[in-house]
Amino acid sequence: MITKEAVLEALSNVQEPDLGKDLVTLNMISDIEIDGKKVSFRVMLTTPACPLKAMIEKACINAIHHLVDKDAEVNVIMDARVNTNRKDNQSVLPGVKNIIMVASGKGGVGKSTVSVNLAIGLAREGAKVGLLDADIYGPSVPIMMGIRDERPKMTEVNGEAMIVPIEKYGIKVMSIGFLIDEKQAVIWRGPMASSALKQFITGVYWQELDYLIIDLPPGTGDVHLTMVQTVPVTGAVIVSTPQAVAAADARKAIMMFKQPQINVPILGIVENMAYFTPQELPDNKYYIFGKGGAKQMAEQFDLPCLGEIPIVQSIREGGDKGVPAVMDDNSVSGRAFADLARHVARNVAIRNADMEPTKVVEMKN
Numbered sequence: 001m002i003t004k005e006a007v008l009e010a011l012s013n014v015q016e017p018d019l020g021k022d023l024v025t026l027n028m029i030s031d032i033e034i035d036g037k038k039v040s041f042r043v044m045l046t047t048p049a050c051p052l053k054a055m056i057e058k059a060c061i062n063a064i065h066h067l068v069d070k071d072a073e074v075n076v077i078m079d080a081r082v083n084t085n086r087k088d089n090q091s092v093l094p095g096v097k098n099i100i101m102v103a104s105g106k107g108g109v110g111k112s113t114v115s116v117n118l119a120i121g122l123a124r125e126g127a128k129v130g131l132l133d134a135d136i137y138g139p140s141v142p143i144m145m146g147i148r149d150e151r152p153k154m155t156e157v158n159g160e161a162m163i164v165p166i167e168k169y170g171i172k173v174m175s176i177g178f179l180i181d182e183k184q185a186v187i188w189r190g191p192m193a194s195s196a197l198k199q200f201i202t203g204v205y206w207q208e209l210d211y212l213i214i215d216l217p218p219g220t221g222d223v224h225l226t227m228v229q230t231v232p233v234t235g236a237v238i239v240s241t242p243q244a245v246a247a248a249d250a251r252k253a254i255m256m257f258k259q260p261q262i263n264v265p266i267l268g269i270v271e272n273m274a275y276f277t278p279q280e281l282p283d284n285k286y287y288i289f290g291k292g293g294a295k296q297m298a299e300q301f302d303l304p305c306l307g308e309i310p311i312v313q314s315i316r317e318g319g320d321k322g323v324p325a326v327m328d329d330n331s332v333s334g335r336a337f338a339d340l341a342r343h344v345a346r347n348v349a350i351r352n353a354d355m356e357p358t359k360v361v362e363m364k365n
Helices: 004-011 053-067 111-124 141-145 190-202 222-230 244-258 293-300 313-321 332-354
Strands: 029-035 038-045 073-080 096-103 129-133 153-157 160-164 166-168 171-175 209-215 235-240 266-271 305-308
Touching: 004 029, 004 038, 004 053, 038 053, 053 073, 096 111, 096 222, 096 332, 111 129, 111 141, 111 171, 111 209, 111 235, 111 313, 111 332, 129 141, 141 171, 141 313, 190 222, 235 244, 235 293, 235 332, 244 266, 244 293, 266 293, 266 332, 293 305, 305 332, 313 332
Parallel strands: 038 073, 096 209, 096 235, 129 171, 129 209, 235 266, 266 305
Antiparallel strands: 029 038, 153 160, 166 171
16 A cells, blocks of 8 residues: 555655755655555645746656556646745835845846846746836836836725735836836935835835845945845846946946845846847847857856846837737747746745845945
């Protein structure tokens, strides 16, 4: 007879590749049911966007067949619960498990495009996701999401008035662009911008989220410091293009997060506009901005290269129309952004398992 003990013993030989321990030790196995030769159990992954899902499922089935009963009918239920490593008092964004900053050293590298498609990509995998447009001076998220004319509503939570984020494509979105006339320039000094961002964080009713993506402005200034001092940041994603000048500025963003007094983990680097692929020749790659600049930088800093995003017309068109590229599963760009979301989720899980707890940065003036 097949027993639960035999099933657990077999599954203790299946490793979670990223976390380096077996599924039983990690408490990822539950709901074991046995009916004669039929064996069913649940595997609780650390994220619904796990890129190794199929490999883990196959390994579980093989373990039962090789170590329990070769004739067993194995049903593996692949489920997920996003992990977190927050050890702060959780007075700020208490329902948010992971806060991910998307940054770049300079403008024009597609940071907002990456932020929008990353957020939607994670949501399409089954995660609860929010997107905060922290680019006070040049908010572009409302246009890219197709919600430029939307205005957020207010609600009362525990006697306090809070802003309800706009929902689109399965994610919750907040941007200064919802509150100002898009024809007007935001002419604020640094402290005013920082104050507005703090309001977006503490005054928005985000509720429960697996990931909150924060689209930062270019550079390494007041806004960046305000954010790391206000919220416990799980990690940062750095966006660059292949050119040497873009890579040089991206290095500055990396060095900012690596400063001892800041010390925010960097999840990896995204190379945007990595190559040009004509729609009629989807298998062809033309490296019009150079090749591998971001990848070389990732190797220099011993960081993962999270993805190479092509420069194709559909990405620009999707951003202008408010239909992000990741929504098209059949396009080169859609698949690239979907892969990016899975790699980011994977590196968040590794970060939470291997690194120090997430906390707010405390800096002396």
